[in-house]
Amino acid sequence: MEESDDAGVYKLSDDLAIIQTVDFFTPIVDDAYMFGQIAAANALSDVYAMGGRPLTAMNVVCFPIKKMDIDVLRQILKGGIDKLREAETTLVGGHSVEDNELKYGLSITGIVHPDNVMTNTGGKIGDVLVLTKPLGTGIINTAIKGGLASEEAIAKVSAFMSALNKNASMAMQKVGVNACTDITGFGLLGHAREMIGANDIGMIINAKSVPLLPCVREYAEMGLVPGGTGRNKEFSQPWVENNPDTPPYLLDILYDPQTSGGLLILVPKQKVDNLLQELEKSQVKEAAVIGEVVAEPKGKIRIYY
Ligand code: CO
Ligand code: CO
Ligand code: CO
Numbered sequence: 001m002e003e004s005d006d007a008g009v010y011k012l013s014d015d016l017a018i019i020q021t022v023d024f025f026t027p028i029v030d031d032a033y034m035f036g037q038i039a040a041a042n043a044l045s046d047v048y049a050m051g052g053r054p055l056t057a058m059n060v061v062c063f064p065i066k067k068m069d070i071d072v073l074r075q076i077l078k079g080g081i082d083k084l085r086e087a088e089t090t091l092v093g094g095h096s097v098e099d100n101e102l103k104y105g106l107s108i109t110g111i112v113h114p115d116n117v118m119t120n121t122g123g124k125i126g127d128v129l130v131l132t133k134p135l136g137t138g139i140i141n142t143a144i145k146g147g148l149a150s151e152e153a154i155a156k157v158s159a160f161m162s163a164l165n166k167n168a169s170m171a172m173q174k175v176g177v178n179a180c181t182d183i184t185g186f187g188l189l190g191h192a193r194e195m196i197g198a199n200d201i202g203m204i205i206n207a208k209s210v211p212l213l214p215c216v217r218e219y220a221e222m223g224l225v226p227g228g229t230g231r232n233k234e235f236s237q238p239w240v241e242n243n244p245d246t247p248p249y250l251l252d253i254l255y256d257p258q259t260s261g262g263l264l265i266l267v268p269k270q271k272v273d274n275l276l277q278e279l280e281k282s283q284v285k286e287a288a289v290i291g292e293v294v295a296e297p298k299g300k301i302r303i304y305y
Contacts, residue, residue, distance in 0.1 A: 006184075007046035009117055017114040021046040024060045024105020028141045028259055029158055032072045036079020037162040039104050042184070042260035044087050047110035048169035049182040049263055051118035054110040057084050059094025062103035076104050087164055118172070120181035120191070121198045123266040127178055129205070129291040130275060132168040132284050133160050133262025135188055135253050136216030138226045143219040153215040160213065160286075161260040168263045168287070171278035175271050183261030187232045188254050191264055192301055193239045196293070203301045205254070205291040207246050212253060220249035220256075228257035239300050246305040254303070266293060 007021035023043040027035045040057070047054045059080065063073050084091055089108065140157040143149035149157075165182060172180060181191050188210070196203050232255040242251065267275050272289065279287040294302075 007050055009050065009112070011114050015113055017112050017117065019047050019050050019052040019110040019112055020107070022060065022105065022107035024103050025259070026101055026103050029144060029154065031158070032075035033079040034158050034162060036076040036104065037083040038158070038260055040080040040083035040106055041162050041164050043106040043108050044089065045165045045182040045184070045260060047108055048165040049118065049180050050112060051116055051169060051173050051180070052110035052112035054087055054089040054108050056092045056109045057089050058092060058107045060105045060107060061094065061096035062099035062101065063096060064100055064102060065098050068102065080104070080106060083162065083164070087166060118177070118180045120179055120195050122179040123195050123199060123201060123293045124178055124268070125201055125293055125295050126269050127266040127293040128269050128272040128289055129203070129293070130265045130267055130272065130287055131183070131188070131211065131262055131290050132165070132265070132279065132287045133163070134211035134213045134286050135256060135258065135261070136213035137161055137258045137261065138228060138256040139216050139219050139224055139253065140213055141259065142224045142226045146224060148219070148224065150215055153213065156214050165263050167282035168279060168284045171275060171282050171284065172263065172265050172267070175267065175275045175278055177265050177267040177271070177275065179266040181264050183258045183264055185228065185257045186236070187229070187256050187258060188264070189236045189240055189301060190232050190255070193236050195264070195266060196299060196301070200298050202294045202297045202299065203291060204294055205301060205303050207250050207254065207303050207305045209288055209290045210254065211286050211288045216253060217249055220252045225252050226257060229255050232257060241297065241300055241302040243303050243305040246303055
């Protein structure tokens with residue numbers, strides 16, 4: 001917990017540790033089956049970010065049984081189960097309560113060798129930053145809520161949010177990297193800050209290299225930005241040295257809270273081509289190099305534009 005990873009690791013023996021994590025939230029897309037898949041992919045993500053293998057899952061359900069058709073819940077749970085199957089993870093139970101607002105998520109238990117736990121703080125000067133999914137899910141979800149999102153944007157954001165970080169995790173484990181985290185509620189800059197906070201290192205992010213979901217620029221420019229973006233900005237700004245040329249929409253995207261975002265990996269420079277090849281081979285097509293770890297400014301993220 002001390003390194004702000006949101007999963008917990010518990011060592012059972014010299015060669016076995018468990019990783020435990022729980023995540024649940026209100027629907028972010030209208031399609032119930034898709035929402036179930038996204039919730040499962042999101043819950044599994046912390047295990048993949050730590051280099052673990054998910055084994056078992058428990059459903060967490062809050063459902064307004066008096067005002068919503070039970071078939072909606074069936075569709076959500078089916079989405080969750082299908083995604084777990086893809087992740088070769090077994091659903092072993094769960095808990096449900098009646099609630100005015102629908103919420104769904106899962107608690108996941110995974111395993112990892114104690115020596116191979118990937119944390120977010122192993123970055124070294126010269127490491128290259130690789131991001132494995134495009135940004136903008138918070139902004140697009142806000143556009144969906146406002147009824148303003150295009151079919152294309154909805155399809156793309158759904159596909160990325162429901163995509164497992166499994167292949168990206170296997171690729172980084174094969175290549176051998178220094179640090180990893182998954183991008184979720186604190187946004188790219190918030191999670192990037194956690195990667196340099198504990199060490200005396202700095203980071204450069206090339207704003208133009210950051211992959212973006214379709215339409216996200218347009219929605220951000222329209223002001224369709226979730227409340228979490230502003231909170232993230234307020235929280236992380238002291239550690240961010242922004243280039244004043246960075247357009248405001250792009251800065252919003254860098255702070256945008258993500259649901260089931262990609263992995264942010266710090267890889268030694270001599271291994272980055274190898275990692276990109278492995279990612280490409282395993283269908284992680286939109287992975288991109290977005291920056292690097294530097295000696296100065298210590299503890300800060302400098303944005304280049
Ligand atoms: Co989490
Ligand atoms: Co995480
Ligand atoms: Co119970």
